[in-house]
Amino acid sequence: MPAPDGPAAVASAGQGAQRWSLGVIGAGQVVTNAHLPVLTTSLGTTLAWIFDIDSRKATSVARAQQARVCRFEDLRSGLSDVNIVLLAAPYGARSRYYELLADFPLVALFVEKPLAKTIEQHRAICRPYTDYQIGCDLNRRAADTVRTAKDLIEHRVFGALREVRAAFGHRGAMLGGGQYNSNLELAGGGVLFEMGIHYLDTVLFCSSAKDIAVESGHMIEDLGFDLHTEARLRITLADGREVPFDLTVSVLSDQQEGIDFVFDHASLSLSLSRTYLALRSRDHRYHADLSRAFAIQFVTSFQHIFSMWRDFLDGLTSRRAGFASAYSSLLTTKSLELLYSLPRRL
Ligand SMILES: NC(=O)c1ccc[n+]([C@@H]2O[C@H](COP(=O)([O-])OP(=O)(O)OC[C@H]3O[C@@H](n4cnc5c(N)ncnc54)[C@H](O)[C@@H]3O)[C@@H](O)[C@H]2O)c1
Known part of the structure; x- marks a missing residue:
């Protein structure tokens, strides 16, 4: 599981703050305008890599964040370097990533809304995770x-x-x-x-x-x-x-x-x-x-996203699901x- 003392954890940021290592799939507007500004400035999270089918977008974000661009064929090795993945590709593009992520039960997952269109699909997406390990951005x-x-x-x-x-x-x-x-x-x-x-x-x-x-x-x-x-x-x-x-x-x-x-x-x-x-x-x-x-x-919308992420990260630390689950x-x-x-x- 992706607890701070888990195998993929990185060094502590000091003063008790936990540094989380993050991989991002989908380098669109919600990632550049909302998630990354919040995650990398105030929540002790480091962007390790970013992947997008449009490699120019991934390159541009990676440069700004001093992170790696991940290629599709490198996602497996990328997943062993992080303890959280933010999945922000559009709804219909996500299924192959869920399949890949299911092989990495130590990596927690935060998914953009909308998560699912049916209860069966919602349950299937959540199934590989304990309640505190999977979040959804209904901010x-x-x-x-x-x-x-x-x-x-x-x-x-x-x-x-x-x-x-x-x-x-x-x-x-x-x-x-x-x-x-x-x-x-x-x-x-x-x-x-x-x-x-x-x-x-x-x-x-x-x-x-x-x-x-x-x-x-x-x-x-x-x-x-x-x-x-x-x-x-x-x-x-x-x-x-x-x-x-x-x-x-x-x-x-x-x-x-x-x-x-x-x-x-x-x-x-x-x-x-x-x-x-x-x-x-x-x-x-x-x-x-x-x-x-x-x-x-x-x-503000930044504050809402900050609060969602803080709830999710606190849940990973305490192993208790909050409202971001x-x-x-x-x-x-x-x-x-x-x-x-x-x-x-x-
Ligand atoms: N929670 C909120 O308030 C909120 C706000 C905005 C967007 N969103 C959600 O976030 C998601 C993305 O929205 P956005 O505004 O960033 O869209 P966007 O179109 O700006 O970005 C989507 C990105 O996904 C990439 N992509 C498309 N197919 C892909 C694939 N198969 N693999 C990898 N990457 C792929 C695109 O190249 C693009 O960079 C949507 O589901 C949207 O509903 C949520």
């Missing part, structure tokens, strides 16, 4: 606003949770910055898979859901890409109660972005595209912006699987 979980909403729900500060609504929708939106989005094989889906996943995961995470089911809904697809999903889901909470969850994710209509948690006495509105968490009385006469008080430490997002994958089974509408 909205780390935002202060999301953590605050989760705490307020857990402590029933406004009474019992009664219903949830979530929406993300921009007509004609271009998704993300990645170049794989127009390639169905690489992207694996459309707006639901790329963006909707964050809303599903945040709702399930904040409500500490125990199960999810779908009641009704439909999906509009074009050339295999989901363009519009509208559904009523049902979340089972820890106390056994079921609450309705209405979701719309679309590039065909404009939606008011965000998540509304409705309680007995108030509602919470949470945005995932800006720092915003607001409290409203049921009669809408009282309104307070809670983000000013609570969004302090984990506000890919095991903890199985229900998110279940909800994707349910939604992709909805009837199609023209």
Whole structure:
């Protein structure tokens, strides 16, 4: 296992900080703009090598980080030099790397979202790993606003949770910055898979859901890409109660972005595209912006990724899974699987 005293560990950075040796597969935007700035400046992690099918990209990152470029045929030897791999190639390009990594049980794995489209696939990806050894970058979980909403729900500060609504929708939106989005094989889906996943995961995470089911809904697809999903889901909470969850994710209509948690006495509105968490009385006469008080430490996307990685690395050290564990997002994958089974509408 990839514990700090494991065979692939490198020397300590001093003052108790652990230095981790990292290999990266996929040298795209999320790696250069988010993961590496965080990992190499603040988390005691050294980039040993980077691989990309586009060798120019890998070379450019390797130069900037003073790391090695790994060729595909050298990945096996590269894997014996590291204790963590970040897999950030697009969803549809990952299967051969999972196969290769399965031969290296001492190497922990951190995978970019989306991890899987079915529960069976999710379980198969996680199977070679103990829960703390595999992470997934569903990093909205780390935002202060999301953590605050989760705490307020857990402590029933406004009474019992009664219903949830979530929406993300921009007509004609271009998704993300990645170049794989127009390639169905690489992207694996459309707006639901790329963006909707964050809303599903945040709702399930904040409500500490125990199960999810779908009641009704439909999906509009074009050339295999989901363009519009509208559904009523049902979340089972820890106390056994079921609450309705209405979701719309679309590039065909404009939606008011965000998540509304409705309680007995108030509602919470949470945005995932800006720092915003607001409290409203049921009669809408009282309104307070809670983000000013609570969004302090984990506000920017860098801070969210930092928090995910810190949770994952702490888990490797203590051998205990935290919120970065890919095991903890199985229900998110279940909800994707349910939604992709909805009837199609023209
Ligand atoms: N968690 C988040 O908030 C977040 C944010 C952005 C992106 N992402 C996810 O990260 C992944 C990558 O996104 P991106 O924006 O960096 O995309 P990108 O298009 O910028 O980069 C993808 C990289 O993968 C490489 N690649 C493609 N096929 C490959 C293969 N078979 N083997 C090795 N490398 C291959 C490409 O050459 C490219 O360099 C996507 O799954 C995306 O959904 C997550």
